Amino acid sequence: MILTVTPNTALDVTYTVDGLRPDGVHRVREVRSRAGGKGINVARVLQALGVDVRAVATAGGATGSAVAADLGAAGLPAELVPIAGETRRTTTVLGDDGSVTLLNEPGPALSGGEWALLADAVRRHAPEVLVCSGSLPPGAPSGAYTSLLTGTSVPSVLDTSGPALLAGLAAHPAVVKPNAEELREVTGLADPVAAAGELRKAGAGAVVVSLGADGLLAVTGSGTWHATPSTALHGNSTGAGDAVVAALALGLSRREPWPDILRRAVALSGAAVLGPLAGDVDLAHYERELDLVAVRVVSG
Secondary structure, eight states, X not given: OEEEEXXXXXXXXXXXXXXXXXXXXXXXXXXXXXXXXXXHHHHHHHHHXXXXXXXXXXXXXXXXXXXXXXXXXXTOOEEEEEOSSOOEEXXXXXXXXXXXXXXXXXXXXXXXXXXXXXXXXXXXXXXXXXXXXXXXXXXXOTTHHHHHHTTOOXXXXXXXXXXXXXXXXXXOOSEEOOBHHHHHHHHOOSOHHHHHHHHHHTTOSEEEEEOGGGOEEEEETTEEEEEEOSSOOOSOGGGHHHHHHHHHHHHHHHTOOHHHHHHHHHHHHHHHHTSSSTTOOOHHHHHHHTTTOEEEEEEO
């Protein structure tokens, strides 16, 4: 079983419009909402692949009740830790012109007792792989993920940014997955290979960097690879990184070689771009793309 952890859960609301124009009035053609947060999105992708997965997340207030109802309707196994604050909402505006605009609320602060409940929920499970994803709630110490990851005897994937990413390296996660901008932010280095090497020196087992349309770069103890999709895709990119994390977790659970993990990650990322909402994947595209992803050895 793969366990995902989402401390800063959200209700994702997606608006579809003709195009987003500053200072303009927009008619929304479609509104869709669902339980979200990066760890929940990862769990949705794994569930779509038929993988045994469980999500641990927080939920509070009326928005938290909506999150719980949606997870129940989706049949996604989840343990929701009750919190006093109101679960946040994130808003995505999709334009027919291909634009994707995100408005992410910060979310409620968690009390010390609520953090303890979340940690207890994580410890009650015995996963093959532990995934910690997303931003930390306001006021949380940068080492909050470190405490969740420390002491686990299973491989872990950490997908966060900024101080939380740097602090999490002390727990020696098997994989961290920054995007190129997040990697530059925490290292100050423009060269992604050199920057990833710095994260490995600080404690990461491997670093997988999202390069957008240019695919993925993996810097690992056994080599460095660059994986690229067969074609550029246009759609909703908000869940693409979460699909990559799902592939990384699945590959770790199966102990697959890195080229195979990267092929799945790139194929799933593209399948997520074609999905209507974060956490959705176009399985037909995924199956076609698996054999078309190019994986090049950079060093090894």
